[in-house]
Amino acid sequence: MGSVALAVTDGMLHFELSVAYEVFASAPAGVPVAWYDLAVCGPAAVRVGRFRLEPDHGLDRLTSADTVIVPGWADxxxxxxxxxxxxxRAAHEAGARVASLCTGAFVLAAAGLLDGARATTHWAHTGTLAARYPRVEVDPDVLYVDNGSVLTSAGKAAALDLCLHLVRLDHGSSVANAAARRLVVPPHREGGQAQFVAAPVPDRTDHPLAALLPWALERLDQPLTVNDLARQARMSSRHLGRRFRAATGTTPLQWLLTQRIRRAQELLETTDGSVDAIAEATGMGTAATLRRHFNRTVGVPPDTYRRTFRSRPRPGTDHTPAPTPA
Structure with a gap:
């Protein structure tokens, strides 16, 4: 997999293009392997975001590449x-491995390369991808999907996860780890896009649950039931369920669970509380219950999430990097 071609045209996203270029343009220092022969390919001068880019080669160069990268598609x-x-399509038929980054999956889907295959894209656009291309099995919960000759990544930073995955496939874990160290990122992130999706809370103030939802959010540490919510809203449980579905797109119990998980995420990011204490504070009852729901919903255990998303150092902790040994 020695040659990599970046396929660019007007309307590509510059972040994903830059990510791919950064990974495949130059080898990490001290890596004893031949690095990639990188080519930027496009029809002519193109607009990438607010930048003007002069490709090195035409799109016909894609057919001679071992790997073709399609960056994010803006519109x-x-x-x-x-x-x-x-x-x-021609590059794939010629035997190239084709990978899309973020919304580049829409290009691969339009080219027919994802028909009957599992794929992903940015979580905000997975529904659109699935509706527009019903033959594609869209997975909204993963950072990337590897189908062998066709790969897709989720949004933004997940493009880097996929690029490092390609390096790992081609050169092994030690080289991929070296590339990750140069970029100052983890060589492999656990979990999926659920870690980064905001919990659904209606932003309108005129819906029938406008008073109920804040009331429930203030009482997540309590064992609330559907009957409790219905009583507070002064409606039947069945009527509440219909109202909830219309306002939030989900059921009362699922909404409560989502809010409890979100509160647990906030506490893991901002406090030193134990998993037991956080389980109690979020109405989960026990650490085992919190771990089970958290792992299933977010994709990683609470301790792993805390290590990844800790927002600030604990008081008195020195986070100054250790000096490099002479």
Whole structure:
């Protein structure tokens, strides 16, 4: 997998393009392997975000690459250019491994490369991808999907996860770890996109649950039931369920669980409380219950989440990097 081609046209996202370029353009210091021959390929000068980019080669170069990277596609409501779709299809038919970053999955789907396959994209657009391309099995919960010759990543930073995964496949874990150290990122992140999706809370103040939801949020440490919520809202449990579905898209119990998990995330990020204490503070009862729901919902255990998302050092902790040995 020695050659990598970045497929660019007007409308690509510059962050994902930069991520791929940073990973594949130069080897980490001291890595004893031949690095990638990187080519930026496009039809002519293109606009990437607010930048003007001069590709090194035309899109026809994609067919001679071992790996083709399709960065994020900015306007998912616009059809990708026919020449890009044709070039990506031709590269795949010629034996190239094709990977999309973030919304680049819409290009691969439009090219027919994801038909009958599992794929992902940025969590905000997974529903659109699934609706527009029903033959694609869209997985909204993962950071990337590897189908062998076709790979897709979730949004933004997950593009880096996929690029490092490609390095790991080609050169092994030690080289991928070296590349990750150069970029100052973890070589492999646990969990999926659920870690980064905000909990659904209606932002309107005129819906029928406008008073109930804040009331419930203030009492997450209590063992609230659907009957408790219905009593507070002065409606039947069945009527409450219908109102909840209309306002939040989910059931009262699922909404409560989501809010409890979100509160647990906040406490893990900002306090030193034990998992037992956080379970009690979020109405989960026991650490075992919290771990079970947290792992299933977020994709990682609470302790792993805390290590990843700790927002600030504990008082009195010195986070100054240790001096490098001479």
């Amino acid at each position: 998912i409501d616009e059809d990708p250019p026919a020449e890009l779709l044709q070039a990506v």
